[in-house]
Amino acid sequence: MRTWRSLLVALFVALAPLALAQNAGKEAAPLAMDPGTAKRAVALANELRCLVCQNQTIAESNADLAQDLRRQINEQIAAGRSDREIIDYMVARYGDFVLYRPPFKAATAALWLGPFVLAAIALFVLARVVRSRRRLAEEAPLSDAERREAERLLGEKGKRK
Amino acid sequence: MKRAVWFLLPLAAFLVLAAFLFRGLGLNPREVPSPLIGKPAPAFERPQLHDPAKTFSPKDLAGQVWLLNVWASWCVACREEHPVLVELARQKAVPIVGLNYKDASEDAKAWLKQFGDPYMLSVVDRDGRVGIDYGVYGVPETFLIDANGVIRHKQIGPLTPEAWEKTLRPKIEALRKG
Numbered sequence: 001m002r003t004w005r006s007l008l009v010a011l012f013v014a015l016a017p018l019a020l021a022q023n024a025g026k027e028a029a030p031l032a033m034d035p036g037t038a039k040r041a042v043a044l045a046n047e048l049r050c051l052v053c054q055n056q057t058i059a060e061s062n063a064d065l066a067q068d069l070r071r072q073i074n075e076q077i078a079a080g081r082s083d084r085e086i087i088d089y090m091v092a093r094y095g096d097f098v099l100y101r102p103p104f105k106a107a108t109a110a111l112w113l114g115p116f117v118l119a120a121i122a123l124f125v126l127a128r129v130v131r132s133r134r135r136l137a138e139e140a141p142l143s144d145a146e147r148r149e150a151e152r153l154l155g156e157k158g159k160r161k
Numbered sequence: 162m163k164r165a166v167w168f169l170l171p172l173a174a175f176l177v178l179a180a181f182l183f184r185g186l187g188l189n190p191r192e193v194p195s196p197l198i199g200k201p202a203p204a205f206e207r208p209q210l211h212d213p214a215k216t217f218s219p220k221d222l223a224g225q226v227w228l229l230n231v232w233a234s235w236c237v238a239c240r241e242e243h244p245v246l247v248e249l250a251r252q253k254a255v256p257i258v259g260l261n262y263k264d265a266s267e268d269a270k271a272w273l274k275q276f277g278d279p280y281m282l283s284v285v286d287r288d289g290r291v292g293i294d295y296g297v298y299g300v301p302e303t304f305l306i307d308a309n310g311v312i313r314h315k316q317i318g319p320l321t322p323e324a325w326e327k328t329l330r331p332k333i334e335a336l337r338k339g
Contacts, residue, residue, distance in 0.1 A: 051193060051298035064263065065298055068289050093296040095196040 037077055044073050044083060048090055049098050057100065195296050195315045202229070202306050203294040210261050210269055210283035217258065217284045219310055226336045227256040228329075229304040230280070230320070231292060233264040234272035236300040242319035243276050249325070250279035255333055259283035262292050262300055305329060307336045 045059035052063035058070055069090070076086045090098045102108045142150065197203075206218040219229070230246060232239045246257060259280035261269045266285060273283070286292055295304065305314040314332055316324055 054190065064289070068293060072293060092196060093293060094298065095194060095296070097193045 040083065041070070041073050041077055044077075044086055045070055047087065047100055049100055051094055051098065191299065192317045193298070195312075197296055197304075197312050198315060200312060202304065202310050202312050203291075205284075205286075205291045205294065207284045207286060207291060210259070210266060210285050212282075213266075213285070217282055219306065222256065222258070222306070223310055224308050225256060226305070226307055226333050227258060227281075229258050229260055229295075229306060231260045231262050231295070231297050231300050231302045231304075232283075233262045233300050234268040235264065236262075238319045239301045240276065242301055242321070243279070245320050245322055245325060246279035247277045254330075256281045260286050260291060260295075262286050262297060263289045303329075305332055305336075 042059055046057050048058040048069065050056045050058050050061035050063055050066040050069075052065050053061050056066075058066045058073075060066075072089075073086060076089065081089075087099070096102050096108070102111065104112050202219045204219060206216045209215045209217050232243075249255060250257060257280050259282070261283045263286065266287075269283065269285075273280075284291070289297075295302075299317060301319055303316040303320050304312050305316075307313050313336060314329065316329065320329070
């Protein structure tokens, strides 16, 4: 039993580099480009959502589509396109969903402004509650009878001591 | 009276939130609306799967309402939808062009031999560039293209008999009449 287990472990250890090598083949192919261009390509890939995995950027994802889109970015940079043009190219095909930072427009106004509107409402309500409580304290001071009663109670407490 | 309003307000806010969340439960996050609906189908010219010497381009089908079905032999969900396509082809319901996406042509041909070939013809998109132009991100996908070459609908994922009856068929009939 023991030997079997150690044999299995040995097998896995022996095969691990193979699996790693296979994975490595899936990474973006090394790019023959100057550092500035490579930086641009990575920055762009970090702005774009992979539609297959949805919560990864094109830069992070190893999905086939993400690799193809990285290739597109590289080719378009090589062809002299601007960042704006490349982003527009992606949006024209995959929609705003491809952007990690959705643009501000009518359909996304609630998304961008919603939190500020909610915060404003919360502050307004808070201010009103605080003010109405203060008014309550100012408007209803103790009557003379109440004041005497209060003093009597406080005095009794003092005597007991 | 005024007090009642203040107590009801949080309840109302909760109900609105609950309604939004409930709606969210029914939405499929995998279905990203395509910006290509209502736009001309992107042009391409690619070799045909069974006759690589010949090419196909969407303008070859100008004047017809047709389906562009993106498929691959490695795609599991394609097997699920395939009988539906075969049945549509048998009924001659609508011309279907296959876009063989990122596939090896030999595998693709063997796959069609095994499961039946519902396609008028298939186009080879070996490197997936046509797929990118059509915003393909999850095979199978099916585009409905009208007589003017405008994309009218995109079915993401397998074409089910239900999707055909409820969405595609009425749309195709309307396009043919219009």
